[in-house]
Amino acid sequence: MTWRIILQLALSGLSIGSIYALVGLALVLPFKASGIVNFAQGEIVTFGAYLALILSGLGLPYLAVVPLVLIGAAALGMVIERLLIRPIVNQPEFTLVMVTFAIGFIIKAAIRLHWQDNTFSVEAPFVGPPLALGALRLNPAYLVFILSTVAVVAALFVFFGYSRFGKAMRATALDPIAAELMGIRIGSVFSAAWALSTMLGAFVGLLLGPVIGINPEIGHLILKGLIAAVIGGFSSLGGAVAGGLLLGLLETYAGAFFGATFKNLVPFGVLILLLLLRPQGLAGASSARRA
Amino acid sequence: MFGKRLRGLFCVAATLFVLSGQTRADEPGVTPDSISIGAFGPITGPAAYIGLAGRDGAIMAIKEINAAGGINGRKLSMTFEDDGHSPTKALAAVKKLIDQDHVFMIFCVAGSNGTLGTIDFVRENGRVMYVSFASAPGVTWPFARNMFRGGTTEVPRYGELYAEYLHDYLNATKIAILNGREEYPKNEGDALTAQLKNWYQIAPVKRAEFNIGDKDFTPQLLEIQGADPQVIAIFGNPAEAAIAMRQAKELGMNQRFFVGPTMVDQGLLSAAKQSAEGTSGFALIPLLPTSSNPEMKSWLAKWKQEYPNLPAGRPNTFDLLAYADIFVVADALKRAGKDLTTDKLIAALEATHEYRVGAIATPRTFTKKHHIGNLRLQAMQVRNGEWEPVPFESKRESDILKRYE
Numbered sequence: 001m002t003w004r005i006i007l008q009l010a011l012s013g014l015s016i017g018s019i020y021a022l023v024g025l026a027l028v029l030p031f032k033a034s035g036i037v038n039f040a041q042g043e044i045v046t047f048g049a050y051l052a053l054i055l056s057g058l059g060l061p062y063l064a065v066v067p068l069v070l071i072g073a074a075a076l077g078m079v080i081e082r083l084l085i086r087p088i089v090n091q092p093e094f095t096l097v098m099v100t101f102a103i104g105f106i107i108k109a110a111i112r113l114h115w116q117d118n119t120f121s122v123e124a125p126f127v128g129p130p131l132a133l134g135a136l137r138l139n140p141a142y143l144v145f146i147l148s149t150v151a152v153v154a155a156l157f158v159f160f161g162y163s164r165f166g167k168a169m170r171a172t173a174l175d176p177i178a179a180e181l182m183g184i185r186i187g188s189v190f191s192a193a194w195a196l197s198t199m200l201g202a203f204v205g206l207l208l209g210p211v212i213g214i215n216p217e218i219g220h221l222i223l224k225g226l227i228a229a230v231i232g233g234f235s236s237l238g239g240a241v242a243g244g245l246l247l248g249l250l251e252t253y254a255g256a257f258f259g260a261t262f263k264n265l266v267p268f269g270v271l272i273l274l275l276l277l278r279p280q281g282l283a284g285a286s287s288a289r290r291a
Numbered sequence: 292m293f294g295k296r297l298r299g300l301f302c303v304a305a306t307l308f309v310l311s312g313q314t315r316a317d318e319p320g321v322t323p324d325s326i327s328i329g330a331f332g333p334i335t336g337p338a339a340y341i342g343l344a345g346r347d348g349a350i351m352a353i354k355e356i357n358a359a360g361g362i363n364g365r366k367l368s369m370t371f372e373d374d375g376h377s378p379t380k381a382l383a384a385v386k387k388l389i390d391q392d393h394v395f396m397i398f399c400v401a402g403s404n405g406t407l408g409t410i411d412f413v414r415e416n417g418r419v420m421y422v423s424f425a426s427a428p429g430v431t432w433p434f435a436r437n438m439f440r441g442g443t444t445e446v447p448r449y450g451e452l453y454a455e456y457l458h459d460y461l462n463a464t465k466i467a468i469l470n471g472r473e474e475y476p477k478n479e480g481d482a483l484t485a486q487l488k489n490w491y492q493i494a495p496v497k498r499a500e501f502n503i504g505d506k507d508f509t510p511q512l513l514e515i516q517g518a519d520p521q522v523i524a525i526f527g528n529p530a531e532a533a534i535a536m537r538q539a540k541e542l543g544m545n546q547r548f549f550v551g552p553t554m555v556d557q558g559l560l561s562a563a564k565q566s567a568e569g570t571s572g573f574a575l576i577p578l579l580p581t582s583s584n585p586e587m588k589s590w591l592a593k594w595k596q597e598y599p600n601l602p603a604g605r606p607n608t609f610d611l612l613a614y615a616d617i618f619v620v621a622d623a624l625k626r627a628g629k630d631l632t633t634d635k636l637i638a639a640l641e642a643t644h645e646y647r648v649g650a651i652a653t654p655r656t657f658t659k660k661h662h663i664g665n666l667r668l669q670a671m672q673v674r675n676g677e678w679e680p681v682p683f684e685s686k687r688e689s690d691i692l693k694r695y696e
Contacts, residue, residue: 005513008542012509019506117339118604119530119562130541139541212506212534213562217337220504256510260472260500263510 004135009252015142017248018149019204023225024232024240025152026200032173032235033193036085036096037226040104041201045219048073048202049209050111056122062210063125069206070199077198078191086190104222111216124210141211148207152200153241160237169193173235227271233281242282320395321631326365326624328353329388331372331381331409332400332424337503337528338376340558341424341609345400346371348606348613349423351597356617362624363631367617370394374401376473378408385409389418396421396636398620400613403427403446403475414438419636423616424609427474431662434695436637439662441619441655442612443575446475448691449551450482451490452573452668457483457522457549458491460670460683461571467497467520467546469511469535471527479526479551490687496520501531508535509542516544524549533562540566547571555671555678557581558604564676571681573668576611577653579678586650590614615652619664622646661695 026041038044051072055065084099126144130137160166171179172189180186201219208218228247232239247267254266274281320327330349332342349369357366370392372384381401388394396419399406406425413420414435421439422430426446430438457463466487470480480498487493497518499511512535515523523539523546525532532554539546550559550572556579560567578587594606623639624631643664645654655664670683 005517008513009509012507016507112335112339114600116343116601116605117337119533119558120604121562121564130543137542139538208506211537213530215530216339217504217530252507252510256513260502260505260511263505264502 005256008136009256010249011136011138011142013249013252014245015139015145015248016252017228017245018145019208019221019244020224020228020247021149021241021244022152022200022204022207023221024228024244025156025237026197026204027222027225027229028232028234028237028240029197029200030081030190030193031229033169034081034085034089034190035093036089036100038194038197039097039100039222040080040107041197041225042219042222043104043107044073044076044198044201045205045208045221046111046216047076047107047198047219048205049214049218050115050205051202052122052206052209053115053120053214062123065122066206069202073198073202074195077194077196080198081191081194085194086187089190108216108219115216117216119213119215121213122210127210139211141207145207148203149241149244152203153237156237165189165192227267231271231274231281236281239282318395318632319389319393321365324365325368326362326631327392327394328367328369328396328398328620329372329385329392329394330369330398330400331374331384331388331405333376333402333405334371334373336376337530338402338404340529340604340607341402341553342373342376342400344605344607344609345423345613347598347601348610349398349400349617351594351610352614352617352621354597355593356621362621363629365631367621367624369398374405374408376402376404378405381405381408382412385412385420389416394418395631396620396633398423398613398617400424400609403478404473406430407474410438417633419633419640421616421620421640423613425475427478432694434661437633439640439657439664441616441664442653443552444665444668445663445691446478446482447485448663448666448689449479449573449668450484450486451687451689451691452685453479453483453524453549454486454490455685455687456571456573456670456683457524458487458493459686460681461522461547461549463521463547464491464493465496465518465520465522466493467499467515467518467523468495469499469501469508469515469523469525469527471531472500472502473527475553476526476551480524483524489690495524501527501535503528503531505531506534508538511535512539512542512544515539516542520546522547522549525554526551527554529554529556529559529562533559533567536563536566536570552608552668555579556604556607557678558607560673560676560678561604567673568676569673571670571672574608574671574678575653575665575668576608576615576651577669578651579608579671580606580611581677584650590649590651611651615648616655618648618652619643619646619655661692663691666691 051069126141168184172186228244229240231243250267255263332345334342353367374381374384399422403425410429419437423441426443431440468480470476497515548570552575555572555574578584626639627635641659643657647654653665653667670681671678672681
């Protein structure tokens with residue numbers, strides 16, 4: 001294997017890893033705020049892609065579609081949280097998990113009712129001929145994946161570190177009762193966390209749709225996002241990003257060295273090994289709650 | 292004396308009447324006014340484009356047949372089960388259709404993955420299973436009286452046609468194969484590999500695999516790039532193939548693509564776009580729905596009337612295959628006569644010779660020795676974003692039917 005191939009694989013691994021990282025982030029956000037793992041996150045990706053398809057079909061350019069999809073996804077997240085999650089938030093975790101699974105199934109089934117399983121595509125300005133970096137080839141879309149992940153992480157860092165609402169979310173995550181006693185409206189915090197999370201999921205759909213085509217399985221990423229989040233520790237945003245990138249690289253190199261069978265096997269093997277050696281994940285606190 | 296003979300005759304007549312009545316009553320799924328067909332295929336999951344189209348094509352044909360008076364005074368009815376492209380779910384679906392719904396026969400619009408899960412059970416059960424799409428050899432080989440394959444052909448035949456087309460028509464000797472790990476695409480890759488060896492004594496320069504749902508093919512493509520093939524044969528679903536094609540172009544790979552019949556369709560073109568230009572493959576139908584042939588246009592108008600709200604990409608190959616195959620079954624059911632039994636249906640199907648519903652379908656032929664309805668595929672190539680027929684005709688004699696002699 002030449003250096004060119006090794007570097008080409010690294011680029012590929014980082015780009016697909018960026019997608020896993022974004023899904024991982026979208027899983028961690030509501031978990032941090034409300035302790036709930038949203039197993040419908042894959043279908044939120046699908047929702048974002050199909051909303052983009054609808055809006056593109058109306059003749060809107062991609063750059064106009066992006067904010068509209070994010071607003072639509074945020075609205076969906078708040079509706080889900082307010083109508084389906086909050087009324088049962090004190091129920092056993094298993095109940096909550098099943099509800100999020102059901103939400104995912106409903107979204108996907110509703111999409112299939114109209115579009116069935118055909119593949120569609122939308123035009124985006126970042127889909128074009130590959131960029132040549134010496135002997136390496138880089139799809140501009142993959143560059144957008146990587147840069148978007150960096151931008152999202154930076155934005156979240158600023159949001160949680162410096163904004164009043166971000167600090168309120170952190171306080172709620174640490175101790176909701178104390179946060180409420182301090183005057184924080186934790187209902188709003190939960191809603192915002194879900195809105196942020198569904199926006200991130202839909203953003204992944206916006207990125208993936210123009211590159212790999214839109215079909216109901218486009219959001220078949222929940223498992224990978226979950227692994228990214230678990231590797232990262234599930235309570236750390238930076239950890240989820242690191243976990244996603246690591247997973248992307250592991251998967252790509254495992255596929256290249258050992259074939260398609262090992263492409264999925266190696267990352268899961270590493271996950272088990274990591275959890276045995278460091279159950280709290282790469283960046284998680286030792287008291288992190290289990291998903 | 293006369294009274295005794297009369298009583299004897301009466302007893303014989305009564306026995307015959309009861310026996311004949313029993314035969315009809317015991318034939319599941321057949322009533323004086325209906326014939327029940329059980330169907331299954333994937334209508335959810337990544338292969339749903341097969342099952343949804345198969346179901347809709349079959350239902351449309353059944354409606355037409357019933358509107359024209361049905362089969363010897365009986366109407367056809369269909370009960371459909373989803374197999375999710377899974378062998379275990381497919382087996383559960385077939386068991387339900389046979390044991391609970393008591394259908395007369397099974398019409399299978401599943402892919403090879405699902406179909407394989409049902410074969411042993413159906414062979415043993417004896418109910419007729421007419422397979423419209425699955426090319427897995429196990430459907431028709433070893434020979435079983437109750438198993439029939441319609442629109443598609445046996446996968447080794449794919450291997451023959453692929454090898455001949457690639458080697459003799461495209462003059463390619465360095466061929467790479469990229470196939471999915473599930474049953475159907477793996478079988479296609481195996482068949483091409485075997486036939487390249489049998490007929491031309493060459494082996495693929497590289498063979499790589501992928502998983503359903505993969506979104507990155509860089510590792511496999513870099514391996515293939517290193518082998519410097521003239522043609523890359525891709526077998527799998529359109530969604531994955533489209534990504535692989537786009538990524539191959541991004542990596543600077545200018546080899547021609549060759550794809551299996553599930554991808555000779557609009558679905559691949561809408562997803563792969565410019566990357567699919569020049570790709571060739573074999574279609575299971577003589578005319579694609581986009582053809583300007585008057586018969587196809589007329590069929591398309593009927594289809595759109597039946598399904599006015601279905602999305603782009605439909606109807607596809609599988610709508611057409613299932614539609615045509617229901618007519619093949621209906622033709623045999625008619626010839627099987629009013630006193631319908633499984634044996635009579637098998638005999639009628641085995642007498643089917645070059646039957647087709649029209650120019651939209653290839654002719655189907657079954658004999659007492661083999662139940663492979665179709666050995667013909669149409670070579671196609673993407674030109675200016677559309678699949679167009681290629682003037683390739685197979686010149687080599689097929690070895691497939693020899694083993695049934």
